[in-house]
Amino acid sequence: MDEVRLTGGFWAQRQQVNGAVTLEHALNWMDKLGWTGNFTTVAAGAGSPQRRGREFSDSEVYKIVEAMSWEHGRTAAADLDTRIEALTGMIGAAQSPDGYAHTAFGRHGQPPRYSDLAWGHELYCTGHLLQAAVARTRTGGAGPLLEIARRAADHVCATFGQGGLPGVCGHPEIETALVELARVTGEQRYLDQAALFLARRGFRSLPAHEFGWSYFSDDVPVREASTLRGHAVRALYLASGAVDVAVETGDEDLLGAVIAQFDHAWARRTHLTGGMGSRHQDESFGEDFELPADRAYAETCAGVAAIMLAWRLLLATGEGRYAEVVERLLHNLIAAAIGDDGRSFFYTNTLHQRAAARSVPGDGERLGVGGGSRAPWFEVSCCLPNLARLLASLASYVGTADQTGLRLHQYTDCEISARLADGRQAGLEVRTAYPEQGTVTVRVTRTGGGPWSITLRVPAWASGAVLVVGEERRPVEPGEVVVHRDFAVGEQLRLELPMRPRFTWPDPRIDAVRGCVAVERGPLVLCAESLGEVDLDALRVDTGSAPVADGDGALVRTRSGLPEDRSWPYGDHAGLPGPPAALRLVPYHRWARRGPATMRVWLPTA
Incomplete structure (x- = not known):
């Protein structure tokens, strides 16, 4: 967090709104709603x-503490530090002497501890407590929240370790x-307990359920699964944990299994926006190519979780295609999910809104989660704290340092100052209007002497990209382009990415959108939106004429x-086509910002 700073543009603006408002x-x-008051009670x-x-409301408090911790690391705001300390004191006062931390179980009038592992979310909530403490420690140093987390983790290891539950x-x-x-x-027993939980999962130890054991990711052992399935957020969180364990233990077989599962789901179970989840009833992945636009679930939490997993796979493998996964999710699903004011959000992210939904008042809570406009709050509001922690920590997803130099994975205005593996200092300043424009300028601000590398990602859609180094212009292919030399401070590279809009056709096995086409421009998925002036369901696109920027x-x-x-x-x-007309498409992330609207990503062809 102290090596990369977002300085302006598309993501810095959203990060500032997140910190100031969300x-x-x-x-x-x-x-x-009394969720924080539960700790005092x-x-x-x-x-x-x-x-x-709900039984999992503790986790939302922990996620906000995590988000505030990343934000404090970004801004060093004194008021944030005071708020975090106050919340930490409240959480610590509610923790049991043996380290147990949950407000819905184990006390007078409540169910016994761990009496409902399927639905109680006790370990889930503890996990978010640990992540809040990690964020606080990484940005503010060890303190009371870390001690609370260690007591909670010690309790989990004692209760669920070898010979325990x-x-x-x-x-x-x-x-x-x-x-x-x-x-x-540096505690090995925490890693061992994570590996033990992974080894136990998939043997149908949880009670049978109408959605099946796949809902809990408990139907097939992690190493034996061929794809991500069941409840999308659960599956993606589990896969992230599996990558973490695989990396820390050197388990190549486990890592390979998760790579295969994610790659399969990305190729066959993912919406154009990067959203995952096709079924509203159980918030789950569908079968292969079951991707209905008008019933797309694509929960915001699943988008955050998919970024968590793709980022881990990028770090574990070095393969830039996972950075492209992150880019698609960020610029489409994540950017769409939060309102301009930072006070409203989507729980689900449909690709086709048939009827304009009425807005929810700023003081209103929405009970349902599917479709409609952005709402200030939901009865289940896991998504907003998840967005908050992602946006606050977004700088850490921009680039990496390795043995030879710096790699840029996401394009945004930023400043990077890092140390290479051999100890040399390297620094960059990035300036761009991406994703609206395709020019990315990279200026060297620090260099430790001797040659090193700057690696830029050329997206798969960017055929015709050009790299400019000094007076030299040369075409570069999709993938990665590496410039290795003895850089001087002030030296610049410029990557020019073509931003021509393009038609995108679905795999014909996706029955729900067969005969349709979408339009993309750079990393952005576009959509047709109407506040009533156009009947979107009556339109047919003439693909004989290329889209025009x-x-x-x-x-x-x-x-x-x-x-x-x-x-x-x-x-x-099917009816006779009417006269030709031009239709303007806008970035998907901007839909429903003018008011309740109808919307389509996939448009039938003429």
Whole structure:
């Protein structure tokens, strides 16, 4: 966090809104609904029925503490430090003497501890507590929150270690959190416990459920699974934990299994925006190519979790294609999920909104989670704290240092100052209007002497990209381009990425959008949006005319093609196309910002 700083542009603006507005907005809602008050209630010796919120509400408080910790690391704001310390004191006062930390179980009038591993979320919540402590320690040094986390982790190891309770949590999360805590503290038993949880999962030890054991990622052992399946967030969190364990233990077989699972799901179970999850009922992946646009679930939390996993795979393998996964998710699903004001968000991210949904008032809580407009809060509000912690820590996803130099994975205005593996200093300043424009300028700001490398990612869509070094211009192919030399301070590289809008066709096995086409421009998925001025369902795109750039969007040639109303919705013809007209498409991340709207990503062809 102290090596990369976002300085302006698309992501710095969103990061600033997150720090200035979203963190307080989320915490205010948690105070209002009594989720933070649960800790005070428990510390005073009370339990049910005074406790408020769902059984997993503790985790949302922990995620906001994590987000505030990353934000404090970014800004060093004194008021944030004070808030974190106050929340830490509240959490610590509610912790049991043996380290157990959960406000919904184990006290008077409450179910016994670990009496409902499938649905209780006790270990899940503990995992988010550990991650909050890791963030606080990495940005502010060891302190009370780390001690709380260590007591909680010690309790988990004592309770679920060898010879203890043999179960696993219905919602994976504890696995990656234990590894992160092991990295911070050097405690081997935390890593061992994470590996033990992974080894136990997949043997149907949790109770049978109408959604099947895949809902809990408990149907097949992690090493034997061929793809990501079941509840999308659970599956992605578990896979992230598996990568962490594999990396720390040198387990190439485990790493290879997760790579194969993710690659399969990315190729066959992922929406164009990068969203994962096709089924509303169980928030799950569908079968291969089951990707309906109008029923896309694509939960925001699943988008955050997919970034967590792709980033780990990038670090573990060095393969730049995983940085492209992160880019697709960031610029489409994540950018769409949060409102401009930082006070409203999507829980799910559909690719087709048939009817404009009414906005939820700023003081209103939405009970349902599927479709509709951004809302200030949901009864299940896991997504907003997840967005907050991702945005606050976003600088750490921009680049990496290795033995030979610096690699840029995401393009945004930033400053980087890092130490290479051999101890030499290297620094860069990046300036760009990406993703609206495709020029990325990289200036060397520090160099330790001797040759080193700057590696730039050329996205798969960027055929025709050009790299400019000094007076030399040369075409570069999609993949990675490496410039290795003895750099001087002030020297510049310029990557020019073509931003022509392009048609994208779906795999014909995706029945739900067969005969449709989408338009992309650079990393952005575009969509058609209407506040009532256009009947989007009547439009047919003429793919014989290439899309034309129009600002950060595109113009496509269309015809309307709805038949006359009739008494039976089937017949011997599809209706005659109307006269040609131009339709402006906008970036998907901007939809529903003007007000309640209809929207389509996939458009039928003429």
